[in-house]
Amino acid sequence: MFLKEIKSADLVEVMDVSQLFDPSIGSISVRFQAGEEVGDSEDVNKGDLIFPSGEALPKCWLDIHYRMNFN
Secondary structure (H helix, E strand, O other): OEEEEOOOOOEEEEOOHHHHHOOOOOEEEEEEOOOOOOOOEEEEEHHHEEOOOOOEOOHHHHOOOOOOOOO
């Protein structure tokens, strides 16, 4: 699955999507897709990622208590 880093606007490949869906995990392993060569995997905070369309990640992927917040 590909996402985009907010700061650099570079595409990143998510190495393990199960980490992405788990709200108790704050950072995930990704590989940046900028340039001609694929970079080494590195950990990135999930809050720094968005979908390539610019849409934010679902709150249930980021906040372990998302069902308790009614704001």
